[in-house]
Amino acid sequence: MRVYEFLARRNWPRTYTGKILLVSFVGVHVPMFGAVAYALLADSTPFMEQLDVLIAMLLATLVGTAATMFVMAALLAPVRRASEAAQTYLDTRETPRLPTRYTDGAGVLMASVQEAITRLDAAISVAEAERDATARNHNQKFRMLAGxxxxxxxxxxxxxxxxxxxxxxxxxxxxxxxxxxxxxxxxxxxxxxxxxxxxxxxxxxxxxxxxxxxxRQPLDLVPLARQAAAQEHFHADRRGVSVEIDTPKGVVVDTVPAAARDMIAVMLQTAIARVPEGGRVRLVLDGSGAHAVTVEATDAVLTTEDLPASLSTVASGLESGTGEDGTTGAATPTTLRLSLIDTFCHAMNAKLEVDQSGERFRLRVALDAGAPALKIAAE
Missing domain, CATH: 1.10.287.130 (Signal transduction histidine kinase, dimerisation/phosphotransfer (DHp) domain)
Structure with missing residues (x-):
């Protein structure tokens, strides 16, 4: 990854294919440069007598370079198709048709992208069907009440x-x-x-x-937390934020799997979005007492403007970022994330508290019913 990161940071050439062709061009021309240097510096034969040989080497090198770059561009076609397929699905949700019968690295890449997109599309379709069924169920209930x-x-x-x-x-x-x-x-x-x-x-x-x-079912939070951290790796890596995970061997709690996983992911999103670039976020699982999930963000602050109006009564110690008292009523990304966390808390019989001091905040969720359920604090 170091060579790729070195070239990617300089953003030249812009495309991955261009980077490969640049390396191929340099690699093919190294022998010619060496031969020319030897002819000029080490060989006592007059330069004009070697000119025909050097011209022949130059022509051969140019032909070889053109052929090599043509073949390299053709060999990179699977990488381009896999990348384009993923981007097209994100833009239009069109399921690609990539070849899956090849077993080398490029073939495995295309097969993996095809399978991942196919599974994702199936999961989205199931989720949409469940959402529609839930909406119909709610509409039926409203019609019943209207009746x-x-x-x-x-x-x-x-x-x-x-x-x-x-x-x-x-x-x-x-x-x-x-x-x-x-x-x-x-x-x-x-x-x-x-x-x-x-x-x-x-x-x-x-x-x-x-x-x-x-x-509700007995659930080990450790793989669930790791899955949520992997899910948020894309956002953290783009901002250069490091996510550390500190967990015991196992933390088993009776809870709703999907809600717990999504809540941990939203907690990580909130912390990753608030820390500066290159900052640090720490995810800690506590298997004792209330089975707590804690997300700590360094050099980050929550303000009253980040709070949903419904949570203003449970907040203490937060200061305004604009000098005004109370929440502004405007929805920021952090406001929406805190509202979503609050929704998950209600689904799992949890309570939300917000407290702030200093330049570090901590999101803490106690998942056991009847325990002090959710606590967001900054220290």
């Missing part, structure tokens, strides 16, 4: 109407038999409405709890 409007409206109309009659004493003073009958009707209507509401709430709570419990 129950009569069950809500009728008792409420009776309650409100009779209450107005009693308030204005339109049918006589309080204490008459009519008022007692109306009061009984109000009580019955209120009881009917309460039973209907309670049935809806019980159904909603039972379904939410069933879905949450169905997804």
């Amino acid at each position: 129950m409007k009569h069950d809500f409206r009728t008792p409420l109309t009776v309650i409100l109407g009779f209450a107005d009659l009693m308030k204005t004493q339109a049918i006589g003073e309080y204490g008459g038999a009519a008022y007692r009958d109306y009061a009984a009707s109000i009580g019955r209507s209120g009881q009917d409405l309460m039973q209907t509401l309670q049935s809806v709430l019980d159904l909603s709570d039972a379904e939410a709890q069933r879905e949450f419990e169905a997804e």
